[in-house]
Amino acid sequence: MARFEQYDNRDDIYNSSTSSQASLSPPAVLRELAKQCDVRFNGSNPWDIQVHHRDVYSQILTKGSLGFGESYMDGLWDCERMDELFYRIMRANIEENLVGVGKFALILQSLRHRFFNLQTEKRAYQVGEQHYDIGNDIFEAMLDSTMSYSCGFWQKANTLEQAQLDKLDLICKKLQLKPGEKLLEIGCGWGGLASHAAEHYGVEVLGITISQEQQKLAQQRCKGLPVEIRLTDYRDLEGEFDKIVSVGMFEHVGEKNYPIYFDTVNRLLKKDGLFLLHTIGIYKTIHRVDPWIDKYIFRNGKLPSAEQIADVLNKRMVIEDWHNFGQDYALTLLAWWDRFEAAWSMLSEKYDQRFYRMWKYYLMSCAGFFKSRQGQLWQIVLTKRDRTGTYRSIR
Structure with missing residues (x-):
């Protein structure tokens, strides 16, 4: 597997403007979606998302839940109680409200499952x-x-x-x-x-x-x-x-x-x-x-x-x-x-x-x-x- 680096020394990896609190503020559309499920970016609740790099936002907006998960794997954000975070996201059906390419990716997923047999005998293994x-x-x-x-x-x-x-x-x-x-x-x-x-x-x-x-x-x-x-x-x-x-x-x-x-x-x-x-x-x-x-x-x-x-x-x-x-x-x-x-x-x-x-x-x-x-x-x-x-x- 690929080597993983945590962002412990962020100032060495990103310049000071990137790691400033202002640059870590989410776009309005994501801030509003998070508000709908009682979640904040860089908030104080255990289910809030602690952002380490602004690329999280572009990953979510362009790739939806795939980008959200991959950015976590890459160490771009953390959360103390992730089960509570996802409970709130899913209770509010928040993914269905994503805009842009993130939503388009969901449509492609739906078409993929509707028109292709992804579980044929050859693919079963x-x-x-x-x-x-x-x-x-x-x-x-x-x-x-x-x-x-x-x-x-x-x-x-x-x-x-x-x-x-x-x-x-x-x-x-x-x-x-x-x-x-x-x-x-x-x-x-x-x-x-x-x-x-x-x-x-x-x-x-x-x-x-x-x-x-x-x-x-x-x-x-x-x-x-x-x-x-x-x-x-x-x-x-x-x-x-x-x-x-x-x-x-x-x-x-x-x-x-x-x-x-x-x-x-x-x-x-x-x-x-x-x-x-x-x-x-x-x-x-x-x-x-x-x-x-x-x-x-x-x-x-x-x-x-x-x-x-x-x-x-x-x-x-x-x-x-x-x-x-x-x-x-x-x-x-x-x-x-x-x-x-x-x-x-x-x-x-x-x-x-x-x-x-x-x-x-x-x-x-x-x-x-x-x-x-x-x-x-x-x-x-x-x-x-x-x-x-x-x-x-x-x-």
């Missing part, structure tokens, strides 16, 4: 290579012992570990797992759910992933259990399963592939089977993604709306239960940050400061996203129409 394969050491340091990289269930928990264990158990109970059943996990991560289901519920598990690093570690973690971890795309699967689950993977499917995704589940699921979809959702249909997240974190990702899911399920599957606990994701992300920050002295031997700032921006902006309730977390239980019996959900 890109997010694995870019994000999930960056290094298992990052995720081992940040996540709990189950290696769960999805929202925890904090209803009764007060630690990350307990929230993730409660989430895994909630999924298994909602699926009504029984000894001897075959469970398919579409997007198995590092094997946390697969090993939990096999060990505590006596099922045989096939977990699939598009990440080589995930596959290797998941195979090690599931050794000795009736679990197979396979590197493959969901569209290539064959067979029949009693139960199917997908946790934190649907965000990578893409709206053009929703029909084939659910058709694949229908094809693989037994007549009386259950399918649980655990996914991030967004509060309204948007045909684009945040360009910074797309470039640096989750390539080709796309968050579904309730409208999009319900529309594609029409005549395909029956919705038995729809459970939202999106506020729990903010708690999960902040717990991940605390663990990442505590491990940074060790991780910094391999990763530079620009990576540190990128990762902080990622976790804090996502925490603000869920706090603002733009982001939701859904667990949806689905069945085939010809399933017999009544499904009784649990919480």
Whole structure:
């Protein structure tokens, strides 16, 4: 990664007029937008933006949220409570009011997702290579012992570990797992759910992933259990399963592939089977993604709306239960940050400061996203129409 320089000696890097307080004042349009979400440039609140160089403003005006994120990675601004900053920005839907090229970039993003299939079978592995394969050491340091990289269930928990264990158990109970059943996990991560289901519920598990690093570690973690971890795309699967689950993977499917995704589940699921979809959702249909997240974190990702899911399920599957606990994701992300920050002295031997700032921006902006309730977390239980019996959900 590129070497990162913080702006500690700003007067040596920029001339005195550049670093003067007057030159750091924002343009009127940005000052007004910030005011709408109770944020100030160089203000005294912990969620205010502390500007180190005036280039921040041109980056925002020309590239929108992409420029905002990149200027943070470059050390041009800081904020004490970034999760609160993003909560206020997203609560006010401030990005939709950006003018100039920043807004034009959002339109291009929307057209890109409307007219191109960014999640074809050939492209499906890109997010694995870019994000999930960056290094298992990052995720081992940040996540709990189950290696769960999805929202925890904090209803009764007060630690990350307990929230993730409660989430895994909630999924298994909602699926009504029984000894001897075959469970398919579409997007198995590092094997946390697969090993939990096999060990505590006596099922045989096939977990699939598009990440080589995930596959290797998941195979090690599931050794000795009736679990197979396979590197493959969901569209290539064959067979029949009693139960199917997908946790934190649907965000990578893409709206053009929703029909084939659910058709694949229908094809693989037994007549009386259950399918649980655990996914991030967004509060309204948007045909684009945040360009910074797309470039640096989750390539080709796309968050579904309730409208999009319900529309594609029409005549395909029956919705038995729809459970939202999106506020729990903010708690999960902040717990991940605390663990990442505590491990940074060790991780910094391999990763530079620009990576540190990128990762902080990622976790804090996502925490603000869920706090603002733009982001939701859904667990949806689905069945085939010809399933017999009544499904009784649990919480």
